[in-house]
Amino acid sequence: MLLATIAGAGPGAVQASSHLDTVLLAADPQMDTTDLYAFTSPDNPDMVTLIANYFPLQGPAPSPLYRFATDAYYDINIDTDGTGRPSLTYRWTFKNTGLLGLLPSQSYTLQELRSGRPPRTLVSDGFAPTVSAGPFGDFAAQRKKAITALPDGGQTYAGQATDPFFFDLKIAGMLRLGFATLLPRTDLGLQENIETLAIQVPKKTLALNGDPQRNPVIGVTTSAGRATLDLSTASSKRYRQLSRMGNPNFCDAIIPELAPHYNTITPAEDQRAPGLIDTVRTPRLPHTIAVSSGTKAPDEPRTDLEEIFLTGLTTKANGPIRTDLNSQLLNQDADPLAFAPSDELRLNMTTPPTSRPNRFGLLGGDMQGFPNGRRLGDDVGAITIRMLMGEPAGPGAPRLGESPITGPGTPTGSTFPYVALPLMQKA
Template sequence: MSHVNEEVFPLLRTRLRTRALAAAATLVLGTGLYAGLGPLVSGASSHREAPLTAADPQIDGTDLYAFVSPDRPSTVTLVSNWIPFQEPAGGPNFYAWATGVNYDIKIDNDGDAKADLIYRWVFHNHYRSADTFLYNTGTVTSLTDADLNFYQTYDLYRINVDTGRSATLLNDAIAAPSNVGAASMPNYNADLFGAAVKQFGGSANPSYSWVGQADDPFFLDLRVFDLLYGADLKEVGDDTLAGFNVSAFALQVPKDALAAKGDAEANPTIGIWTTASRRSMRVEASGSQDFTAKFVQVSRLGMPLVNEVVVPVGAKDYFNSSKPSGDAVYLPKVQDPELPHLLNAVYGTEVPDSDPNTPGIQRADLISVFLTGVEGLNMPANVKPSEMLRLNMSIAPCTTACSPFGVIGGDNAGFPNGRRLSDDIIDVSLRVVLGVLLPSHQAIANTISDGVQVNDVTFNTA
């Protein structure tokens, strides 16, 4: 079990899928990292969203979460999920992070659409024996067990882009392995999952890191891609991604560590996005391949569903390589997205327009949600329009009677002010796309739903 003080960093349970049991081993993770919301469980906010990432799942960022930690309101919890649709029985190699890749969470704390801080994870592979095909050679009871044949370690860095200084926060920390099953890992939650929580920083207000495999927390009915729920809303209500895992890293850090000038009270709003970068390849005259060239960004994720359903297929790989500072090119697709027109064609719903007196479709509401932040909620001063997840750290976390619909449900601690694991992203997004934020909107914008309001595994608090 982790040696973290449970009074400061209480543990909660989450579930990881295995073939043998519907919910398999109960996993333990600090509420500081998952803020009382429980398991990491799978969906498709940005799963296989572009041609390149669909062919290279190790660099496919699936979801990003950011919220003020309910158990420690002086901190923020960041969760980034990768490698989608992990079948629990996917051995003998199971699911590993890519080596030679920079996995980053980037923070813009002054609204200029440029990263001011970067948290970076770099992974390393370790085999205790190369003379076996087995992931583990016996029962595994600890992260350092000799029977855990394959394991990964990671280095965690904090890079201050403004000053150019880099600090190593963790070195050779061991990631929780894939859950092979009850025979191989009989006490997975205590021996492996919980033990992967690492503390760093000062003792007065410490930070925590966790890396491992978990049940993916995004929930939805993926039959949205079957002519928008069967063309008559008959294909709803089934969490079609239940049972799949993801690989995740979670970070809990003090608010001041993220804020401009180290002052979260004066500068509470931050923008967050993730990227993955691989080294480019050079082919020598001999035909050999050299992977020591510069790093090239190959994945990007901020707000959910943007590259999934807003960016057209011809621009998806480009989006994954782009920076928020260049997002003006996507303004037409946010101003007049494809989805309202598809809903109109299939269901006869109106195509919303925030300013009918101006030629063309105008969607000031979507621009505020996806590109600038909502005024009075999470819009930075002097913001440069750009796509990222924005969080106002001064808004207190919700601890009781929280709404899965976040802001449109009267709960300003939820999406699109950051994103919690329990926020119902699909229903919120459908309603926002149909104009629920506009003063005058069609009735269906208040009720449209994919019929999946909660994750298939309960988010626990203890």
Template sequence: MMERTYRFKRRGWRIIAAASLAAGVVIGPLGGLGPVASHASSHREAPLTAADPQIDATDLYAFVSPDNAKSVTLISNWIPFEGSDAGPNFYTFAPGVRYDINIDNNGDAKPDIIYRWVFRNQYKNPKTFLYNTGPVSSLTDATLNFTQHYTLTEIRGTRTTTLVRDGIVAPSNVGAASMPNYSSLWNQAIYTISGGKTFAGPADDPFFLDLRVFDLLYGANLKEVGNDSLKGFNIHALAIQVPTSAIAASGDATKNPIVGVWTTAERQSVQITSKTGNASSNGTFVQVSRLGMPLVNEVVVPVGSKDYFNASQPKDDAQFLGAVTDPELPHLINSVYKLPVPATPRSDLVSVFLTGVKGLNQPANVKPSEQLRLNTAIPPSATPNRLGVLANDNAGFPNGRRLTDDVVDVELRVVEGALTGSKNTLGDGVDANDVPFQASFPYLALPHAGPAASPVATTTVKRVNNAGAWPVATGIAGAVALLALLGWALRRGGPGQSGKRRMNAAA
């Protein structure tokens, strides 16, 4: 058997027989924008993750739960630019990968608590190409051919506790014909854990921005700003809600209210593809993705260090200090809009990105490191402002990050000196998500549906026995849905089956 072996090494990223992994190199963060799927928060932000979207962390959120102020909600999103018409092989988490949400509750830049999700795939019938073989109303329906299952563990030092065993990921929103009550399916994927909840599955991408802000800041042409480039796209989300005391140092959220959060993914170091097309992996786990504060690896870390940053640990972030104290972005803004470049070194940016803001979310004896820091003692705002702390709403970014926080506008203004007295109104013109968020955990909006979301014509086909009509899109996803329905109809005694029975009876 011929085998190809891929070896990933931390730091150097030596890759043997895997040149294709580097084929998706992204243009530098301040270069011209090519295809629409190029840059956003942490979407396709580095060469390796651009070529391996299942381990590409897109966004991280951490906030005091708006409907339960004694709890904290953490959300890490993965797989950028998921099109809704992706059948029959819809997007999934990567089996065997360790997806982690890391929490530092004492300011030493090391994880004190890790929430870890690990997934496996399951097909009920591997001899069909269909994702579902008929309408689905439950996560355990026989008609839901493909499911992903996961184990969620909590790691505290050497102690590991299983929170969810054999959980089921919410399925992709195939369409109204296949999943007539998708919201019910989605909610079935919310699991109760000790003192909290968790969810894994697809959702609308909550991040919002006009990607052309990366096209040299529109090239000074502001006539067409304000188009949400992520409108209609989905992601895969990992969400967990836990009591604040569960993540505070010594379990005391009153004395120790500040936590730092970042998310990572780890793959095994050796990936093997056999001559028969089967894939397997072995070896030690190495970190291949990392995300804390939004847009850091996107527009702060230079392109030659992006994969290296994704493999690095917060405790070693002193090596990236220069990119923060004298960032490239203000110089670009100056070249396009002639706004003055704030004086360096940028201690204001160090506080936002590396230490937390003193008096807001900076822990005592903090070791500078890139994390999303949250002061859990600040209650949710009754009237959240998208600009967070810049608008005197201290419950918002950069004190944690809520789904509604406009981090692009905030960071553009901060990088131009908003915290040092240089007031400005920079922004991308997109102030909110394209669809509203939900009022309860996991707060994300439902994922966009397949055929229903497609800009293609639709038609209808009669159900068996004239029992109404199915809406069917004329695109690929519509064809898949139609085939699924026809297969289901035949198994239930459709025209072909009943005709066969009549012929047998006549014989």
């Protein structure tokens, strides 16, 4: 997440993929969302894998600080009908289990939440491993122990991993500052650990009415909040949402000035959030990139960005990208009159995985890559730059997305949970 601070960036810093840290999140890294991924599992195409990463900049050493918050919730939300409201939520809550609570080991409860139904506990005492040094350093064995089967099929993992995000300084500079020519293409080589929530579930569990063929598209978000005391009832415990993520780079590259408010609202509130849709239609960053790179910013209003980030790609939305790919408007059982534009990472679960993924996703002719979900190898920084400059609705400026950094510095795995083992301090 926070991989480098660029001189002149003011109070912000370069981010892994999406929101610019507010002061509140910078001071509360356990609540800080770094990345969200959603993809058909390459080794099990009947399953979808969802991954949410939190707590950036963890060093490769044991620390009682490197763990999930125990007075908080961590959610992955699934919107099947396009209303912005979750049809299904997976919620993790944690408690400390190490000696006197000082060691970083934790356990967790995972619940399935559906509207109109009581919460359903899927895992009641899950093991969340963290990095250890010396004789306790066999993290591969800890991870194997930590992967837990789910009652209706699938599996889950919560614990540390190497941050899979990758970027170079030039791409990061364009996303944060709009500087396209002043920064070199440099791999900073900064790799850190993060806290990962990963869950793999059958497509029928996620799909509207349990039918992924008839209703193939889901919208995915992650959110986290801390418990707060509601003084109006003296003792009742409520939660305050502190962070949220849907599409990578949406918050810091498209609506950076709205970041503090964005992190506290739900997707269902996006269409009513003051200035949000207007900012998507008239973003500032393309103009800054155009001036520094000698290119031309696309004409406004940017209904192409509105389609990519807020509605998904479909001819039913009357946007300029004329393809039916990943909008809940494609779900036959969804009510189109109830559809609400919102920032969600949308995935068409029927798009077949490719054996040769292209890191530029849709822009590279790979229909199963971002913005149709997001895989660990999708170069979302470069893709976002190219989209800001007009692709795929127009010719854009593909050369601005060129980068020698083509994937995570530590290779990801071929089986669940796919994220690499965390970096470890050598004994």
